[in-house]
């Protein structure tokens with residue numbers, strides 16, 4: 001039996017001495033007993049659309065209508081130059097038949113990995129609907145003209161924080177960020193905040209998309225669309 005020990009801790013206030021943890025309480029949860037049945041419905045060939053993006057659009061709409069928190073959040077997997085995969089959540093900001101778009105810092109760890117290897121995998125975990133969607137594809141960096149419109153639609157403070165964060169680089173303390181934020185807020189007091197040269201986005205062109213709907217007795221439904229010359233090959237996969 002696997003038991004997980006959950007410690008609730010209070011962290012010592014001195015940031016240079018993170019090793020000192022003051023253990024306040026200790027609880028045990030037996031995660032082997034955590035399970036539920038998936039009963040919300042199935043997915044059959046008759047539910048599939050010719051284009052995977054049409055089905056994706058329907059499922060995303062249903063996830064938004066069901067008010068799932070961060071329904072547009074997707075896990076992005078990329079690999080470093082040794083083949084080590086990394087994952088992180090980012091927000092999907094646009095999609096159409098050309099692909100799926102997200103925005104990020106172009107000096108970040110993910111950006112470096114995607115420059116080296118543009119292959120990417122995306123994952124949408126819509127637990128409450130007993131669904132997931134997995135995407136395979138390749139990224140292309142967006143042009144400045146594509147990025148600038150979105151950038152200026154962000155709240156002004158988010159535009160400034162894009163200038164503040166050299167994403168994925170080491171920093172000594174949170175105060176470094178906060179001080180820089182205040183300085184840049186003063187600097188960009190008037191007029192539009194310029195687009196940082198190190199901030200942009202990617203379009204993921206889709207090679208494959210897999211739809212998963214939870215089923216009774218763990219007999220889930222899975223369909224994968226894989227790009228074939230001018231259409232999509234669609235296969236049902238065993239759960």
Ligand SMILES: Cc1cc2nc3c(=O)[nH]c(=O)nc-3n(C[C@H](O)[C@H](O)[C@H](O)COP(=O)(O)O)c2cc1C
Nearest residue numbers: 070073088089090091103104105108109110111168
């Ligand atoms: C719900 C959620 C949404 C996020 N959205 C974004 C995003 O749209 N763009 C982004 O660069 N980081 C976003 N992040 C932060 C990333 O998960 C990640 O920490 C950051 O991009 C650095 O990743 P990297 O060091 O692997 O490049 C989000 C995090 C969460 C939890």
